[in-house]
Amino acid sequence: MADPHILSTLRSKRDQMEGAIRAYEKKIETLRRDLAHVNATLRLFELNGEHEVFPVHMDLTRLFKRGEIHKICQMALAEAPEGLDTRELSLAVIQAKGMDESDAVLRIAINYRIVQAMRMQEKRGRVIGVGKRKGVRVWRNGQS
Numbered sequence: 001m002a003d004p005h006i007l008s009t010l011r012s013k014r015d016q017m018e019g020a021i022r023a024y025e026k027k028i029e030t031l032r033r034d035l036a037h038v039n040a041t042l043r044l045f046e047l048n049g050e051h052e053v054f055p056v057h058m059d060l061t062r063l064f065k066r067g068e069i070h071k072i073c074q075m076a077l078a079e080a081p082e083g084l085d086t087r088e089l090s091l092a093v094i095q096a097k098g099m100d101e102s103d104a105v106l107r108i109a110i111n112y113r114i115v116q117a118m119r120m121q122e123k124r125g126r127v128i129g130v131g132k133r134k135g136v137r138v139w140r141n142g143q144s
Helices: 004-045 068-078 086-097 104-123
Strands: 127-133 136-141
Touching (some): 068 086, 068 127, 086 104, 086 136, 104 127, 104 136
8 A cells, every 4th residue: 555645745746737737728728829810910911012912991881872782682682583692682782883793701791781781671571581591591572
C-alpha cells in the first residue's frame, strides 16, 4: 500500500497539471481569435485599394423610392401566377434597377429589404406568403 503522503502529493500535482492545461486551452482560444482578426486586417491591407476586389458600401435606404421595391415585385409576380421566391424577386429588383447581378452582398441586402416590404404588404392583404421553396419564402399576388 502506498504512503498517504505520496498519494496526497501526486493528487496535488495532478490538480496543478489540470489547471495548467485549462489555462493553456483558454490562452489558445484567445490567440486563435486574435489570429483571425489579424488575418482579416491583413486581407484589407493587401487589396492595394482595388475597388473591384473590395466593393464600396452602398446605402440601400436612399437607393429606392418609397414603395418602389413592392411595385417592382408586384410587376414580377404578375408575370408568374404560381409565385416567386425571395431570391427570384431580388433578381427582378436588381435587373429593374440595372445593378450588378453577380454581387452576392447586394443580393443578400436586397433580399432582406424584399422580405420586409413583402411582409408589410402581406399584412395589408396585397401579397400572400405561400410557403417556402428551398428554404426561401415564396410570394404570390393577393388578388388571385
